[in-house]
Amino acid sequence: MTHVGINGIAGRMGQTIFETAQERDDVTVTFGLDVDDADRSVPVYSPDETETALAEHDPAVVIDFTVPEATTTLAQACADAGVGLVVGTTGFEEDGFAVLSETSAEVPLLKATNFSRGIQALLRSLGPALEALSTYDVEVMETHHNAKRDAPSGTAKTILEEIGEYRDFETVPGREGIQPRTEDEVGMLVRRAGDIRGEHEITIAGNDEVLTLQHRAEDRAVFAAGALDAAVWLAGRGAGRYEFGDVIDDS
């Protein structure tokens, strides 16, 4: 049984991870951390009590779905306490990535911009498609709920990075006015509406045909399940940086 804490337990993902864990027998949530109050059946600590929470509960892993500033503060505490970290938070800038890199020198750290298996499959199918359709235009679109803070989504950025493995391009965020498309650009379109869990679509078009790779998360439980799988997989591993793809390769 893997003991985990949840950073951001009062949030949308924190709550879903907590509920999803109740239905599993390989992982148990022993505490949470959040700036907001949360009515959970485990102790919930404020961020300034992080060291106390880690010492009292001695989790194998903390799962973090918060904001970048909260993740980096937690990461330093986890490095000091020898606790592994699963990071789902998106929207990091360079300084945040640097802290996570330092943390992974001390403890096991697994970060993914998307914990759904479908997105992993989509990322893996992108390369062969781009190789076969090397002259076709590529456009990316993502849609999320109206409370999402960062744009484009972390997943969309991961998709753009993957496209960058196969071709040189400039990312063009939407288009306005007279702006004809050039050969070496990828349009990045962002939509925010309602409670949409997360949709990503890659259009590859040319030569009188269109290939569309599309993924739609229908429930946050898909990300929660992936994050919990990652936590169970990460527990007890050595310090280092791990990917969600490593978890999938092993399962």
Ligand code: NAD
């Ligand atoms: P949310 O706003 O519902 O929840 C975030 C929680 O973090 C809130 O409860 C907030 O009070 C808490 N928080 C803020 N500052 C904190 C601090 N200093 N210490 C502890 N807790 C703090 O957001 P959400 O929809 O749950 O998403 C959270 C993050 O997860 C976002 O970055 C989002 O993009 C990302 N996300 C990633 C995946 C993935 O698969 N990797 C999936 C969904 C969402």
